Amino acid sequence: MNVEKNLDLFVQLSKELILDEEKNPVVRPIPIENLFEEIDIKLNEDGISDEEFIPILRKLIFNTPRTATKMFFNQLFGGRNGRSMLGELLSVVLNNSMYTYKVGGPQIGVEKEIISKISSFIGLNPETSEGTLAPGGSMTNLMGLIMARDQKDPDAKWEGVSKKMTVYTSEESHYSLPKNMAFAGLGRNYIRTIEADDYGRMSVEALEAAIVQDIKDGFTPCMVNATAGTTVLAAFDPLKEIGYLCKKYDIWFHVDGAYCGSVLFSEKYKHHIDGCEMADSFTLNAHKMLATPLACSIIVTPHKDCLYESFSNKASYLYQTAEDDYNPGKISMQCGRRNDTLKFWTLWKSIGTKGIGQIVDHEFELAQYGRDYVADNPNYTLYNSGDSIAICFNYKGIDPKVICNSLYEHGEIMVGYGKFREQEFIRLVTVNSGNQKEDLDRFFNRMESFVEEHLLVQ
Numbered sequence: 001m002n003v004e005k006n007l008d009l010f011v012q013l014s015k016e017l018i019l020d021e022e023k024n025p026v027v028r029p030i031p032i033e034n035l036f037e038e039i040d041i042k043l044n045e046d047g048i049s050d051e052e053f054i055p056i057l058r059k060l061i062f063n064t065p066r067t068a069t070k071m072f073f074n075q076l077f078g079g080r081n082g083r084s085m086l087g088e089l090l091s092v093v094l095n096n097s098m099y100t101y102k103v104g105g106p107q108i109g110v111e112k113e114i115i116s117k118i119s120s121f122i123g124l125n126p127e128t129s130e131g132t133l134a135p136g137g138s139m140t141n142l143m144g145l146i147m148a149r150d151q152k153d154p155d156a157k158w159e160g161v162s163k164k165m166t167v168y169t170s171e172e173s174h175y176s177l178p179k180n181m182a183f184a185g186l187g188r189n190y191i192r193t194i195e196a197d198d199y200g201r202m203s204v205e206a207l208e209a210a211i212v213q214d215i216k217d218g219f220t221p222c223m224v225n226a227t228a229g230t231t232v233l234a235a236f237d238p239l240k241e242i243g244y245l246c247k248k249y250d251i252w253f254h255v256d257g258a259y260c261g262s263v264l265f266s267e268k269y270k271h272h273i274d275g276c277e278m279a280d281s282f283t284l285n286a287h288k289m290l291a292t293p294l295a296c297s298i299i300v301t302p303h304k305d306c307l308y309e310s311f312s313n314k315a316s317y318l319y320q321t322a323e324d325d326y327n328p329g330k331i332s333m334q335c336g337r338r339n340d341t342l343k344f345w346t347l348w349k350s351i352g353t354k355g356i357g358q359i360v361d362h363e364f365e366l367a368q369y370g371r372d373y374v375a376d377n378p379n380y381t382l383y384n385s386g387d388s389i390a391i392c393f394n395y396k397g398i399d400p401k402v403i404c405n406s407l408y409e410h411g412e413i414m415v416g417y418g419k420f421r422e423q424e425f426i427r428l429v430t431v432n433s434g435n436q437k438e439d440l441d442r443f444f445n446r447m448e449s450f451v452e453e454h455l456l457v458q
């Protein structure tokens with residue numbers, strides 16, 4: 001089949017899917033043991049005709065979890081914005097690799113503009129700062145860690161790590177940190193997990209105590225990872241205090257804003273990341289709060305030189321035209337790298353910075369609306385408060401695992417559960433900026449009637 005025919009097929013299947021999603025926002029999962037029987041996924045020696053292929057493809061697509069609908073609250077992404085989707089689709093059609101100006105052309109300029117704007121919004125000097133993208137927040141966090149390691153132990157990249165370097169992060173931070181310690185050769189055992197306060201924010205006192213103890217014990221404190229939007233409560237660590245501590249002890253200050261660093265676009269909520277101007281590296285995922293398809297994970301740093309020191313390598317077969325500044329392969333973990341910024345640019349260019357800020361504000365307002373509903377209803381228990389895009393609650397004292405898993409198995413709603421300290425609860429996230437208050441009403445109504453019908457019957 002030629003490209004045009006496949007494009008027509010794409011449009012046809014997408015339209016059918018989107019229509020069906022309105023009626024059936026959640027698909028019943030296929031039991032894993034039946035998967036390969038129900039759908040002809042297996043690959044064979046011989047090809048098949050279009051008449052055979054299209055129904056199989058349709059079945060595959062129609063049975064895939066519907067993460068863009070109004071009943072998906074399960075993870076930290078969701079929704080479907082037409083303008084950012086357009087950019088993503090065009091990236092696929094264009095199929096550039098973002099390592100050189102020679103093959104990326106103006107798309108490199110798009111990426112540079114986004115990085116420069118974000119740098120200036122968090123208070124970095126766009127002239128001396130730099131940034132790049134990686135396939136997700138785990139990876140951009142790894143880039144921050146590698147720069148931190150190389151600053152403390154410049155020989156590490158040549159000789160391997162020679163010092164016992166310690167890294168600090170809160171008990172509420174993302175699970176990529178311990179993994180990245182292993183990947184960076186620092187060792188999982190050298191991560192110091194710092195307690196969080198009742199709101200899920202890293203305790204600055206406990207952090208300083210841990211640093212002081214490690215120095216006494218002969219370790220080299222290498223990096224503090226502060227979180228802007230913890231994975232479960234979406235809480236903000238006190239960046240300013242942490243930033244000062246990092247300066248005091250000469251430690252790399254990384255801000256993991258993958259989830260909620262995007263508050264930088266909001267006049268109303270950006271105060272939650274006050275202090276990020278002290279960061280040595282800062283990450284944010286536009287595919288979380290900013291209505292952009294997966295993945296769009298950005299890292300910026302005021303230390304352009306550190307990005308080059310840690311990530312550049314000569315490759316005469318690759319870098320043949322243009323200066324380093326326009327050959328971003330020199331500051332990337334990857335060689336081939338897909339274009340992850342066009343989709344964010346198509347949206348940002350269309351609605352402006354103000355429009356992006358309104359997306360952020362709307363998500364906070366939705367979450368507050370949901371928390372108010374929960375707080376006002378005696379059948380619910382609420383577990384978080386304050387500015388956050390998470391609604392953490394339990395209903396009628398029922399095990400949240402049972403509610404979430406039954407809703408999923410019946411194809412009703414996709415929502416997950418989380419834990420803070422010993423308390424487990426349903427975690428509903430309002431990252432789908434296409435949702436409105438009525439959609440949250442619909443969520444609560446459906447969940448309540450489902451529980452009455454399926455979980456409370458005698």
Ligand code: ABU
Pocket residue numbers: 074075076137174231232
């Ligand atoms: N970085 C995504 C974490 C997944 C989740 O908590 O939903």
